[in-house]
Each structure stands twice: as C-alpha cells, then as structure tokens.
Amino acid sequence: MVKFLPLKQAVAENLNDGDSVAFEGFTHLIPTAAAHEAIRQGFRDLTLIRMTPDLIYDQMIGMGMAKKIVFSYVGNPGVGLLRRARDAIENGFPRTIEVEEHSHAGMANAYEAGAAGLPCAVFRGYRGAGLATVNPNIKSVTCPFTGEELAAVPSIRPDVTFIHAQKADKKGNVLVEGIIGIQKEAVLAAKRAVVTVEEVVDNFDDLHPNLTVLPRWTIAAISVVPGGSHPSYAHGYYARDNAAYLEWDEIAADRGKFQAWMQANVIEKNAGDFAARVDHLRKAA
Amino acid sequence: MSEFGFTPNEIMTIAASRALRNDDVCFVGIGAPSAACNVARLTHAPDITLIYESGTIGTAPDVLPLSIGDGELCETAVTTVAVPEMFRYWLQGGRISIGFLGAAQLDKFGNINTTVIGDYVHPKTRLPGGGGAPEIATSSKEIYITMAQTKRGMVETIDFFTSFGHGEGGDHRQRLGIDTAGPTLLVTDLAIWKPDPVTKEFTVVSLHPGVTRQQVQESCGWVVKFAEALDETPAPSELELNTLRDLQARTKAAHEGTGKAKAA
Numbered sequence: 001m002v003k004f005l006p007l008k009q010a011v012a013e014n015l016n017d018g019d020s021v022a023f024e025g026f027t028h029l030i031p032t033a034a035a036h037e038a039i040r041q042g043f044r045d046l047t048l049i050r051m052t053p054d055l056i057y058d059q060m061i062g063m064g065m066a067k068k069i070v071f072s073y074v075g076n077p078g079v080g081l082l083r084r085a086r087d088a089i090e091n092g093f094p095r096t097i098e099v100e101e102h103s104h105a106g107m108a109n110a111y112e113a114g115a116a117g118l119p120c121a122v123f124r125g126y127r128g129a130g131l132a133t134v135n136p137n138i139k140s141v142t143c144p145f146t147g148e149e150l151a152a153v154p155s156i157r158p159d160v161t162f163i164h165a166q167k168a169d170k171k172g173n174v175l176v177e178g179i180i181g182i183q184k185e186a187v188l189a190a191k192r193a194v195v196t197v198e199e200v201v202d203n204f205d206d207l208h209p210n211l212t213v214l215p216r217w218t219i220a221a222i223s224v225v226p227g228g229s230h231p232s233y234a235h236g237y238y239a240r241d242n243a244a245y246l247e248w249d250e251i252a253a254d255r256g257k258f259q260a261w262m263q264a265n266v267i268e269k270n271a272g273d274f275a276a277r278v279d280h281l282r283k284a285a
Numbered sequence: 286m287s288e289f290g291f292t293p294n295e296i297m298t299i300a301a302s303r304a305l306r307n308d309d310v311c312f313v314g315i316g317a318p319s320a321a322c323n324v325a326r327l328t329h330a331p332d333i334t335l336i337y338e339s340g341t342i343g344t345a346p347d348v349l350p351l352s353i354g355d356g357e358l359c360e361t362a363v364t365t366v367a368v369p370e371m372f373r374y375w376l377q378g379g380r381i382s383i384g385f386l387g388a389a390q391l392d393k394f395g396n397i398n399t400t401v402i403g404d405y406v407h408p409k410t411r412l413p414g415g416g417g418a419p420e421i422a423t424s425s426k427e428i429y430i431t432m433a434q435t436k437r438g439m440v441e442t443i444d445f446f447t448s449f450g451h452g453e454g455g456d457h458r459q460r461l462g463i464d465t466a467g468p469t470l471l472v473t474d475l476a477i478w479k480p481d482p483v484t485k486e487f488t489v490v491s492l493h494p495g496v497t498r499q500q501v502q503e504s505c506g507w508v509v510k511f512a513e514a515l516d517e518t519p520a521p522s523e524l525e526l527n528t529l530r531d532l533q534a535r536t537k538a539a540h541e542g543t544g545k546a547k548a549a
Contacts, residue, residue, distance in 0.1 A: 028356070028359070052416070072416055086410075090409075103415050103418070104368070104415075104416050104417040105419070108368045109369065112369045112373075123372075126420075127462070128422075129449055130405070131419065179340055180367050235359060235360075246351075
C-alpha cells in the first residue's frame, strides 16, 4: 500500500544499483526532483528508460550513472542535442553506455504492452526504417488473419517508475491532467512506482469522472515536492521554463561547466529547493 | 534580408504554408514545419487541424512551441490524448492527411536521416533520432518536408534511414507494403520540389524569386533535375509576411523569458 514519504526516503527505499528505471513525463510533469535525488544518492549501473531522455537523463549520464539507455528521441526538445549523452555515445565519456533505440510509437506500444502484462507489443511500424537493422529488439510477426507483416518489440517492465503529478488525495490516489504522455502506462508496467506531487488535497470529489487517476494501490510511495518538475511544467500550477532549456545547451556543452553546475544545483541542494525555482513561473501558468 | 524584402527562410516557411489546406489534419514537426503550419492556420486555413505528438489534437498556439509539449499546445487544443493513443489510433489508424517533417540529411528520394552522421555504432555526430518520425513517414497519407538547402544536408546517400521516403525510388514503398503516398512536396529556402511521378526523384518545379538554377545546384549534393515548365514562387503577401514575423516575435519574447513566461 502507498506510503507518503520524504523524497529522500522514497528514492532510497525503491531504487537500487543495477535497476532498470523509467523517469517518465512527456515534456510535461517531468520528475526532475526525483531524478536529482537519485543523482545525490549516487546510484550506479542503471538502465535508464525514457521516450525523450531530456535534461534529467543528460545529467544522470553525465554523472556516470547509466549502464544502458533505452529511448526514442535523445534531444533537448526544440533546442538541439543532449550534449552529455552525445559525449557518452561518441566518446565513451564518462563511461561507455549501451544504446537501445526505438521510435516513439515503438516505446509507447512497449509500455502499453508492459502495463497489459503482455510479453511484446505488435504494431505497424519501422517500415523501411534503419532502426530495425541496428536494434535486435525490433523484430516482425505475421498477422495470423491477414498475413500482414507487423513490427514486434519486447514490452517494457521497469523495476521502478518515477513520475510527477499534480495532486494526490489523502488516501494516496494520484491525479494527472494536461499532457498525460506515457505516465499511466509507465506506472502500471513497473514493479514499483514512486510519484512526486505538487500538493495533497482532502479528496477528488469535485473532479469530473474521466480524469486520469492512478489508484493508491498501484503506487509504492508519494512525496510532496512543489515545483518538482522544473524546468518542465505542471499544467495549472506553473509554466515551462523555456529559458532554462536554452541555457542547458551551454552548460552541458562543456564537461567542466557541467560538473560545476551539478555540484551547485543538484549535489548541494535538496527537494525543498524546487518550490522557489517555479515562483516566477506560477504567475504565467 | 534580400533586395526582395523577405529572407530565404521566410519565403521557405510561407511557400510551405501555402501547400496546406483548410481541411488537412496535419502531424506537425517542431521548427520550420511548426512555423509553416501555424502561418497557414493564421492566414488561409483557419480550420486546419494541427496535431503534435505530445497528444494535443486541434491545437491553436499563440506562440510557436519550443518543444512538442509546451503548455500552450494543450491549453488551446480541442482535446489532449495519451501518447500511446496518439500513435495507435490517430496516426496508425490513418487519420492524418499530412505528416510535416524537417531533416538533418535528405536524399533525392525523400528519405530522411535525423539519427547519426557517420557510422551508427561509432557516430561522428549523434543526432536526436527519430522520435515519432519513422511511423509518421509511413502512416500519414502524404509527407511534406521543409529544410534549408546545404550540400551537407542534401546528399546523394544519407548515413541512416531514420524515416523512409521513396527508398530507392519507383515503387519501392509499395514493395515494402506501405500504401501511403510518402513525400509529395519538398520546400527549401530556394525552391519548391515535387517527386517525378514515375522515378519519385524530387524535381524542382518552382524557383523562389531571384533564385537561379545554378544556386539550387550549388547547395545540393546530387545532380538536380528541373521541370520543363519551371514556375516562379509568388512573393509573400504583406499578410503572410506580417503573420510570420508577428508569430516569430511573440515566440522569441516568450522563449527568452522576456514575454509571457515572466510577465507580471
């Protein structure tokens, strides 16, 4: 049953060296505070799974925590490349990493299959695409009814999934709204799930019945971390900090600058620092 | 700014926007495609349905999104769906009329590379990869492509097939069991290109004002074919130019945090 825990404890109880882990959030509700806590606790040999690795995986890869990445778009959305991930792939710095690359459709279907308890996902994909020739986990199956050849990828079943969401109620049910991305599937596909939320409310009685709610018994731990998805955003709470995404490109371009930034903004900080980072963005939301 | 009162990038975006119709359902890539689609929406195609892969359907942003998931897209959308639904029902289900893509490398058959420069395992440059593009390229009814011409970008052989265009040309798509039309339009900063009906090789059908055949060839890595009846792309109208410039000014202010993001 779900436990309300300080983030430090929630991460320590649910993440282990060598785990396969998904920090999901499709441009919205990215669990940055949880990722920073994982960085502070110094986990090693992780398999990092995420459709759009974004800044948090650039940071974890740059800190040498990743053994392997499973992804479908290794860019800084709208800005350019992820420079720490590039350095690892091109130069093996700070360590070599294994790469398993898919398309968004492939990853989305694989998470959905994981949530559905299936061994693999079947969809019409990768036709003529080079990824099918470099990723042995992209295979094909023949439809037993029509004979059509379809793509098959193994389902994604992370040891643990981290997401950020708007609200939990006092019982520990979690509400996600806005761009809901792949979070529900990533939680239901995982052995354990940890959710950071903007706030806890008494109940969800005044919500309409079709919102995305993850029942409390699907979640291992909830931590209240206002601002916990900065520099991404939380619909209804604060806006995306686009300037921070642009700045990241410069910080991550230089190994020394990156280390100094991580020391000052992650290692020497804690989850409580996130609230202040979104103060100026709340007015714009 | 050229002597014509608009830049090559502006005529590219505007020429691309003109190809979009009011009843199109368009899966929009970030960057130049996003600018072109929103100029179309703000000028001649007010009812066009714009879809971004974050799940926002029928969105009408006031500023261009920096990423495919900016809050603006969700706030102005008709509805927002989960990512698996986006790819399964809406794209794979055949609901998209135009997939609008950019490219890092492009060949003459409309095959796109956004994955690596050099070898896949030991790349010279690791690019972001495909994201939604591999399936957008095969499941959308047609593909439009827009990019600025350079010899490094428009190449005889791309280093990696991120998104399949017409393959080796001719009926290669059909031979792979792909029943959509594939790339039907390429708009660059110099010209408008369409595939030859038989070979599927991109052929220049219209030069932008003041552009010569030689300029097109000099910034392209393959031997360029020109249509017999070559048109000149109409210059941007005042409305088109003002719409694009206003949109880009609002966007720049917002993304630098000097506008909406840090207002009040």
